[in-house]
Amino acid sequence: MKLSKIWALLKQRKKVVVMQGSDCQWIGDGYAAYPIYGNFPEITESTAQMLLDVGDKAWNNFSYEVKSIQPFDESDVVKGEIMLEPMQMSLIFMCEELIPLTAGDYIFYIPERHVKPFADCSCTFYYRPKDKLIAVKEGMLLRGVINPVYCSTDVFTQTLKKMASLTECNSYFVRSGRSEEEYRSLLFGEDTEESEDDEQ
Numbered sequence: 001m002k003l004s005k006i007w008a009l010l011k012q013r014k015k016v017v018v019m020q021g022s023d024c025q026w027i028g029d030g031y032a033a034y035p036i037y038g039n040f041p042e043i044t045e046s047t048a049q050m051l052l053d054v055g056d057k058a059w060n061n062f063s064y065e066v067k068s069i070q071p072f073d074e075s076d077v078v079k080g081e082i083m084l085e086p087m088q089m090s091l092i093f094m095c096e097e098l099i100p101l102t103a104g105d106y107i108f109y110i111p112e113r114h115v116k117p118f119a120d121c122s123c124t125f126y127y128r129p130k131d132k133l134i135a136v137k138e139g140m141l142l143r144g145v146i147n148p149v150y151c152s153t154d155v156f157t158q159t160l161k162k163m164a165s166l167t168e169c170n171s172y173f174v175r176s177g178r179s180e181e182e183y184r185s186l187l188f189g190e191d192t193e194e195s196e197d198d199e200q
Helices: 003-013 045-051 154-176 180-188 192-199
Strands: 015-020 025-028 032-036 063-067 082-086 091-093 096-103 106-111 124-128 133-138 141-146
Touching (some): 003 025, 003 032, 015 045, 082 106, 106 124
Antiparallel strands (some): 015 025, 025 032, 032 141, 082 096, 082 124, 124 133, 133 141
């Protein structure tokens, strides 16, 4: 796990949340949290400011919070957790790049920026129903937790439906060897021959 990516995330979000776990400190932005192992100093507010390399004036725009109670289960394995598979694509919705994770009838979306700290390791994803969080593991070791983004708006679902419909239509025409003109005619209701005559 790349600590530099975590510092960059917190600096971008202008929010630092520190939690004391059973055997290490956790740090995050309120939507994701990462364990800090090893001989690492206590992350006080001044330490956080130094790690993020933020000046005193700019630090006034940051939020720093310490939580005395760990709000999630930090065990490596939790009963009932469900392994998720990342889909071979990502989506950008409301200026946020999202990675879809699926298992059976389940689908969850997590922000790509919260996955960047794991760029140097091979990770797997699990949904933990009790905490309603996505657990990120390297092997069987818990390396972080991420809050999923619930994209249940009509705009989001209708856009996905339209994309699926148009992609399926396009795929059919490619497989069938039909012409681009026929595809446009079906897609847009265009009569290409009449349109060309009108232009002339």
